[in-house]
Amino acid sequence: MTASIGKRIVEMPAYIPIEPIDVLAARLNIPAEKIVKMDANENPYGPSPLVKEALARLDLVNIYPDPESRKLRDGLSNFHKVPMENLLAGSGADELIDLLVRVLLEPGDCVINCVPTFGMYSFDTLLNYGTCISIQRNADFSLDQEAIEVAVRKNKPKIIFACSPNNPDGRLLTGEEIDFLLSLHTLVVVDEAYIEFTQQNLDLGRSRSIITQTPKRENLVVLRTFSKWAGLAGLRVGFGAFPSWLMDSLWKAKQPYNVNIAASAAALASLSDDAYLAGNVARIQQERARLFTKLQSLPTLQPYPSQSNFILCKTKNVSAIEIKRKLASRGVFIRHYDNALLKDCIRISVGRPEDTDELIHQLEGIL
Numbered sequence: 001m002t003a004s005i006g007k008r009i010v011e012m013p014a015y016i017p018i019e020p021i022d023v024l025a026a027r028l029n030i031p032a033e034k035i036v037k038m039d040a041n042e043n044p045y046g047p048s049p050l051v052k053e054a055l056a057r058l059d060l061v062n063i064y065p066d067p068e069s070r071k072l073r074d075g076l077s078n079f080h081k082v083p084m085e086n087l088l089a090g091s092g093a094d095e096l097i098d099l100l101v102r103v104l105l106e107p108g109d110c111v112i113n114c115v116p117t118f119g120m121y122s123f124d125t126l127l128n129y130g131t132c133i134s135i136q137r138n139a140d141f142s143l144d145q146e147a148i149e150v151a152v153r154k155n156k157p158k159i160i161f162a163c164s165p166n167n168p169d170g171r172l173l174t175g176e177e178i179d180f181l182l183s184l185h186t187l188v189v190v191d192e193a194y195i196e197f198t199q200q201n202l203d204l205g206r207s208r209s210i211i212t213q214t215p216k217r218e219n220l221v222v223l224r225t226f227s228k229w230a231g232l233a234g235l236r237v238g239f240g241a242f243p244s245w246l247m248d249s250l251w252k253a254k255q256p257y258n259v260n261i262a263a264s265a266a267a268l269a270s271l272s273d274d275a276y277l278a279g280n281v282a283r284i285q286q287e288r289a290r291l292f293t294k295l296q297s298l299p300t301l302q303p304y305p306s307q308s309n310f311i312l313c314k315t316k317n318v319s320a321i322e323i324k325r326k327l328a329s330r331g332v333f334i335r336h337y338d339n340a341l342l343k344d345c346i347r348i349s350v351g352r353p354e355d356t357d358e359l360i361h362q363l364e365g366i367l
């Protein structure tokens with residue numbers, strides 16, 4: 001056989017996805033309802049009841065879905081006040097990150113990544129023959145504007161990725177930071193996967209999101225998802241707002257039937273029940289404040305303020321991996337980081353009050 005695996009695939013690090021509840025429960029040999037899952041920033045309250053009704057009514061599953069997701073894009077256009085022509089839906093925001101990189105990068109091109117941040121930007125860049133230039137954020141996770149400017153001038157990147165609020169720290173970009181990025185004349189992809197959770201903001205992110213600026217700004221893309229605020233992570237549906245010049249190429253390169261009919265119907269049902277979902281977001285915001293106070297009271301943890309549905313903590317005098325392992329063996333799942341950018345940190349997704357109580361109870365036993 002002459003076939004061999006491409007060098008970049010062999011050399012690139014794997015993305016390590018989070019496992020679902022039934023797999024974790026089977027591994028620990030405990031009932032699924034005993035698992036406290038605070039590792040993937042999922043919505044503990046699940047979807048709107050209208051989603052279940054819409055899924056029960058699904059018809060024509062033997063027919064391919066609309067390749068242009070017209071009904072969903074129309075619904076999104078009305079909801080977000082962005083022209084339908086500038087919207088494209090995807091199988092999660094993840095698919096759109098990959099699509100953007102595939103459309104824009106030639107082998108050897110580079111992107112700028114403001115690290116630490118969500119792992120898919122670098123993963124998809126490497127997968128698509130690109131190079132990722134990592135610019136480390138400042139200690140408070142704000143952008144190092146000087147370093148970004150120098151890197152843009154030197155490397156002429158095709159894309160600057162900027163997550164807001166950023167995963168894993170939960171900091172929202174300021175208007176000044178966004179204006180700075182947009183002034184660099186490079187395509188800026190602002191990932192607003194968690195915008196609905198921003199502080200004191202009961203309007204599902206409307207007053208903080210910059211999505212309505214997209215058709216007017218030539219170099220701005222905004223990505224959104226139904227995975228977090230709408231509790232649809234398992235159905236895989238997200239969307240992006242893009243400048244007009246990009247649209248034809250995105251349509252050309254995307255998989256033809258990328259959003260399935262269950263995902264579309266669930267997303268539309270969510271848009272029609274936004275008040276109910278905003279109530280769940282408010283509960284998560286309240287619980288975030290309670291969880292923060294409890295984490296702060298533990299002498300070995302130093303939580304960072306977050307505008308998202310997770311809290312990053314620095315661990316003191318105890319290794320992050322050890323906390324993660326011990327919690328996991330007790331059925332509580334969180335994420336840990338231990339690399340050059342984030343030494344000894346854990347990230348805890350905000351759950352229900354009972355999830356916080358169980359986590360704190362277990363942490364008190366461990367620390």
Ligand SMILES: Cc1ncc(COP(=O)(O)O)c(C=O)c1O
Pocket residue numbers: 040041091092093094095118163167191193224225226227233236237238
């Ligand atoms: C910043 C960020 N963007 C995008 C995603 C993926 O969103 P989706 O589930 O829509 O693919 C995640 C998932 O955790 C994320 O943290």
